[in-house]
Amino acid sequence: MSWTEDRIATLTKMWEGGSTASEIATELGGVSRNAVIGKAHRLGLKARPSPVKAGEKKNKAAPKKKAAVKAPAAKSAPKKKAATPVAAPKPAPAPAEARPAAPQANSQPLPNKQDDLPKIVSYGPGGFLRQGPGDQQAPIPPAPPRRLVPAKPSPDIADKTSLLDLNDRVCRWPMGHPGEPDFHFCGEKVNPGFPYCVEHCGRAYQAQLPRGARRPPPPLPFGGPRVR
DNA sequence: CCCTGATTCGC
DNA sequence: GCGAATCAGG
Numbered sequence: 001m002s003w004t005e006d007r008i009a010t011l012t013k014m015w016e017g018g019s020t021a022s023e024i025a026t027e028l029g030g031v032s033r034n035a036v037i038g039k040a041h042r043l044g045l046k047a048r049p050s051p052v053k054a055g056e057k058k059n060k061a062a063p064k065k066k067a068a069v070k071a072p073a074a075k076s077a078p079k080k081k082a083a084t085p086v087a088a089p090k091p092a093p094a095p096a097e098a099r100p101a102a103p104q105a106n107s108q109p110l111p112n113k114q115d116d117l118p119k120i121v122s123y124g125p126g127g128f129l130r131q132g133p134g135d136q137q138a139p140i141p142p143a144p145p146r147r148l149v150p151a152k153p154s155p156d157i158a159d160k161t162s163l164l165d166l167n168d169r170v171c172r173w174p175m176g177h178p179g180e181p182d183f184h185f186c187g188e189k190v191n192p193g194f195p196y197c198v199e200h201c202g203r204a205y206q207a208q209l210p211r212g213a214r215r216p217p218p219p220l221p222f223g224g225p226r227v228r
Numbered sequence: 229c230c231c232t233g234a235t236t237c238g239c
Numbered sequence: 240g241c242g243a244a245t246c247a248g249g
Binding site: 037 | 231233235
């Protein structure tokens with residue numbers, strides 16, 4: 001299998017959308033997980049939460065074992081990147097509740113927490129409301145009962161935003177599964193500085209929780225792996 | 229063990 | 240450029 005423009009585009013989208021290399025490989029077919037990762041890196045796509053990268057400590061006693069001939073030095077700083085934006089120094093002024101256009105995606109409105117429960121609220125740089133620990137359960141995007149059409153983010157874009165319609169100004173949040181006929185992207189105006197619109201920023205970036213209290217749920221931009 | 233992504237290196 | 244092999248953390 002060769003890396004056609006199409007396949008590269010799909011890879012890029014899924015990678016940026018948060019799909020794992022395995023899922024992408026499965027989706028593309030004909031390639032291994034490693035191939036996907038390798039390609040992604042060659043495309044300059046890296047910088048994603050890696051289990052290994054996170055805990056990097058110091059040098060390794062015996063980093064290599066294969067070629068054995070490896071210049072141990074010359075490893076300045078291949079990468080030092082903080083990918084995830086953290087709290088902005090000043091909370092954005094935008095009141096979350098006043099936000100217009102909340103798509104009807106969730107049939108369940110955010111439950112009002114009881115007042116005695118500490119509600120963790122924080123705002124991202126663009127003014128989007130970060131999810132708190134309590135908010136995290138409900139808002140997870142619904143699993144894809146296939147024919148259910150994802151809520152349109154806005155009536156403005158009656159036409160689906162396809163891969164070719166993507167640019168720096170539209171939300172790249174994927175809707176549906178790549179490869180399916182109605183797979184498209186959100187297409188809403190982005191939250192400046194982010195690849196997603198304000199609403200999806202709220203999905204993509206969550207308030208950092210203490211390690212212990214952290215919950216597993218991944219972004220699931222595609223509603224989970226496809227069932228075959 | 230399983231998973232993950234990162235890296236290396238022969239092709 | 241490609242990707243298997245390998246590494247390393249969760």
